[in-house]
Amino acid sequence: MQQNHTEISAIGEFGLIRRISDLVNIRLDDQSLNDNLIMGISDDAAVYRPTPGKVQILTSDALIEGIHFDLTFMALKHLGWKAMVINFSDIAAMCGTPRYAAVTLSLPKKISVEMVEELYAGASAACKKFSCLIVGGDTTASMANMMVSVTVIGEAEERQVTYRGGAKAGEYICVSGHLGASVAGLKILKREKERFSKISDLREFKPNLEPYAPALEKHLTPKPRFDISSIFRERVKVGAVIDISDGLASEVHHICAGSGVGAEIYEHNIPVDSLTQRIAAEFSESPVDYALFGGEEYELLFTISDAEYAKLDRLTNDVSILGRVTEKEKGIGFIRENGEREALAPGGWDHFKTR
Amino acid sequence: MQQNHTEISAIGEFGLIRRISDLVNIRLDDQSLNDNLIMGISDDAAVYRPTPGKVQILTSDALIEGIHFDLTFMALKHLGWKAMVINFSDIAAMCGTPRYAAVTLSLPKKISVEMVEELYAGASAACKKFSCLIVGGDTTASMANMMVSVTVIGEAEERQVTYRGGAKAGEYICVSGHLGASVAGLKILKREKERFSKISDLREFKPNLEPYAPALEKHLTPKPRFDISSIFRERVKVGAVIDISDGLASEVHHICAGSGVGAEIYEHNIPVDSLTQRIAAEFSESPVDYALFGGEEYELLFTISDAEYAKLDRLTNDVSILGRVTEKEKGIGFIRENGEREALAPGGWDHFKTR
Numbered sequence: 001m002q003q004n005h006t007e008i009s010a011i012g013e014f015g016l017i018r019r020i021s022d023l024v025n026i027r028l029d030d031q032s033l034n035d036n037l038i039m040g041i042s043d044d045a046a047v048y049r050p051t052p053g054k055v056q057i058l059t060s061d062a063l064i065e066g067i068h069f070d071l072t073f074m075a076l077k078h079l080g081w082k083a084m085v086i087n088f089s090d091i092a093a094m095c096g097t098p099r100y101a102a103v104t105l106s107l108p109k110k111i112s113v114e115m116v117e118e119l120y121a122g123a124s125a126a127c128k129k130f131s132c133l134i135v136g137g138d139t140t141a142s143m144a145n146m147m148v149s150v151t152v153i154g155e156a157e158e159r160q161v162t163y164r165g166g167a168k169a170g171e172y173i174c175v176s177g178h179l180g181a182s183v184a185g186l187k188i189l190k191r192e193k194e195r196f197s198k199i200s201d202l203r204e205f206k207p208n209l210e211p212y213a214p215a216l217e218k219h220l221t222p223k224p225r226f227d228i229s230s231i232f233r234e235r236v237k238v239g240a241v242i243d244i245s246d247g248l249a250s251e252v253h254h255i256c257a258g259s260g261v262g263a264e265i266y267e268h269n270i271p272v273d274s275l276t277q278r279i280a281a282e283f284s285e286s287p288v289d290y291a292l293f294g295g296e297e298y299e300l301l302f303t304i305s306d307a308e309y310a311k312l313d314r315l316t317n318d319v320s321i322l323g324r325v326t327e328k329e330k331g332i333g334f335i336r337e338n339g340e341r342e343a344l345a346p347g348g349w350d351h352f353k354t355r
Numbered sequence: 356m357q358q359n360h361t362e363i364s365a366i367g368e369f370g371l372i373r374r375i376s377d378l379v380n381i382r383l384d385d386q387s388l389n390d391n392l393i394m395g396i397s398d399d400a401a402v403y404r405p406t407p408g409k410v411q412i413l414t415s416d417a418l419i420e421g422i423h424f425d426l427t428f429m430a431l432k433h434l435g436w437k438a439m440v441i442n443f444s445d446i447a448a449m450c451g452t453p454r455y456a457a458v459t460l461s462l463p464k465k466i467s468v469e470m471v472e473e474l475y476a477g478a479s480a481a482c483k484k485f486s487c488l489i490v491g492g493d494t495t496a497s498m499a500n501m502m503v504s505v506t507v508i509g510e511a512e513e514r515q516v517t518y519r520g521g522a523k524a525g526e527y528i529c530v531s532g533h534l535g536a537s538v539a540g541l542k543i544l545k546r547e548k549e550r551f552s553k554i555s556d557l558r559e560f561k562p563n564l565e566p567y568a569p570a571l572e573k574h575l576t577p578k579p580r581f582d583i584s585s586i587f588r589e590r591v592k593v594g595a596v597i598d599i600s601d602g603l604a605s606e607v608h609h610i611c612a613g614s615g616v617g618a619e620i621y622e623h624n625i626p627v628d629s630l631t632q633r634i635a636a637e638f639s640e641s642p643v644d645y646a647l648f649g650g651e652e653y654e655l656l657f658t659i660s661d662a663e664y665a666k667l668d669r670l671t672n673d674v675s676i677l678g679r680v681t682e683k684e685k686g687i688g689f690i691r692e693n694g695e696r697e698a699l700a701p702g703g704w705d706h707f708k709t710r
Contacts, residue, residue: 038410042613043518044445044598045414045509050405055393058491059400060457060506066498067461090399102415104459104504106422136413143421144499149459151415151506154400163398243399258397 006113013139019113023120024134026127033099033133046135048100055161057154059090065145073189076115078220079148080122087152088130088224089298093243095162095233096154098132105139106147130224160233167240167259167303171325176228176299176318178271179248180287183294184279185219188212215275222298229300236312239303247295252332253346255301262326264333265344271320293347361468368494372396374468378475379489381482388454388488401490403455410516412509414445420500428544431470433575434503435477441600442507443485443579444653448598450517450588451509453487459504461497485579515588522595522614522658526680531583531654531673533626534603535642538649539634540574543567570630577653583671584655591667594658602650607687608701617681619688620699626675648702
């Protein structure tokens with residue numbers, strides 16, 4: 001796919017930094033970020049002015065080859081995008097806005113200069129879209145696997161920040177968008193990789209991805225829900241907010257643990273789109289399990305009072321009520337379509353359990 | 356060495372976070388850091404109040420198994436210390452003070468819960484000593500190598516920040532401490548590992564490390580030079596400042612490139628202690644090459660006017676004049692003990708070149 005393959009050892013770490021600096025030194029629509037950056041990636045550390053009166057929000061998330069991504073079906077441009085966006089999503093869950101980022105890459109020998117440029121092109125596209133500047137990081141060699149570790153600094157007014165500990169019994173528990181599509185997309189990618197590995201004549205191989213495009217997109221290039229978090233920040237008061245990185249079930253447990261509450265989630269309320277249902281059917285699996293345990297959705301799970309929900313409902317069509325926050329003593333219940341109540345399994349996608 | 360070996364998969368990512376949270380939630384002497392931390396490691400992101408009027412300093416540095424460290428001779432406690440301190444050193448080079456940090460770990464299966472606790476004990480000891488709070492990060496599995504990626508946020512008054520671009524022709528170029536000991540220590544560790552691997556009866560093996568303790572300490576548990584940077588901040592005006600992570604030669608080139616100047620460095624001025632000279636002699640190598648190209652010193656290289664140097668000289672004995680900043684046209688010269696002038700090789704420790 002790459003036209004050229006320049007070994008990083010041919011230009012060294014500092015040569016590589018020069019090659020990527022044009023990709024990260026972008027001009028943003030919100031020029032205050034450019035103006036308040038005093039020193040970017042060309043010194044020991046980056047220096048910037050915080051916005052007076054605002055608090056800083058710091059988050060780090062890493063993507064590791066073999067654990068979070070497979071380069072046989074993940075383009076470097078998508079990897080760069082996703083590494084930024086999973087961090088932006090954490091900032092969205094706190095109702096902040098991203099400002100500055102540091103990107104640390106650990107690169108095995110197979111990764112060329114051109115591949116690193118592809119990755120930064122994707123990272124930079126995400127930064128341009130969601131107003132963030134890459135101002136630092138580290139680039140090192142790696143013996144085996146590739147690793148992308150990103151730290152993002154965001155800002156918010158202190159009273160606007162939302163936490164997973166903010167839920168109160170009686171509130172609705174809601175989610176943005178649809179769930180399950182990310183893991184559904186991953187399953188398609190893995191199936192095509194499997195098919196590809198079994199074919200002897202490569203000319204015969206035509207990957208069958210087109211019909212699944214929206215699910216693949218959800219997996220490869222997720223979007224942080226700043227559209228929803230900006231409503232929370234300016235128009236509607238919410239309780240707890242968390243982003244769905246490990247799966248709905250795991251995040252419900254996090255909100256309940258953080259807030260000291262229980263919850264009741266109704267199976268028939270979980271928003272799963274028709275493509276995800278179709279993919280689950282192809283694998284003879286449950287689309288609801290995809291939603292509960294799949295993860296990597298980057299939708300927002302939140303709690304809200306009835307009165308505030310009525311306001312929210314007039315501002316967006318893209319949220320669903322899943323159930324209610326309850327007293328802690330009631331536990332965390334999952335009510336099946338047939339009305340039977342069971343305990344919601346806490347399991348999410350834990351890479352330590354599955355390795 | 357470890358008494359217990361609990362597999363991380365037995366307690367999962369969230370169980371691991373609970374086990375380490377006591378190690379990172381420390382009370383600092385400077386309690387303003389504790390007081391201004393609004394949310395630590397238990398939410399999507401950390402939230403803190405910046406100090407009004409100060410600028411923020413952001414730096415990231417990673418340590419990768421097989422590239423930067425070898426677990427056969429690096430204790431996890433030392434690794435945790437060093438991962439923090441190499442970032443603190445970047446903050447010192449900007450004349451800032453550390454505030455908050457995010458630690459991202461990527462852990463292969465061989466790493467137990469107890470080993471992660473050891474690592475955090477070392478990181479926490481560094482944080483306690485140099486006043487920083489770990490407030491976030493990410494913990495993931497890894498297929499092969501271990502990785503520690505740290506981001507530190509520091510603060511300074513805007514006018515106090517020092518850059519590598521601040522050197523002017525005519526200034527002295529100086530360095531703190533002594534050079535070459537870190538790579539000398541590493542060579543001893545590698546030699547003992549080699550000896551160990553060749554011995555058939557393990558009872559016969561007694562590592563010979565005691566006589567080299569100061570060099571090993573310099574390599575395994577380096578100290579950031581906040582003692583020197585606080586003098587720069589409060590008492591003495593300096594030009595350019597950079598920390599020596601890649602080797603003296605490489606850092607001189609960075610200052611010259613950043614400031615648009617040249618330099619003359621005198622071989623006989625390079626401070627190398629007697630232990631480093633002894634170790635270099637054991638390997639029939641040049642101690643000056645250790646100083647020029649060894650790296651991982653975490654001393655401060657800086658430029659300063661004659662008048663300010665006179666002030667500095669009364670405040671510390673631990674700095675040496677290496678030479679002079681010159682006009683750019685003069686290039687970057689290295690004057691040998693015999694008086695011959697050569698161009699200073701730009702080479703430092705570039706892990707992409709040596710892998």
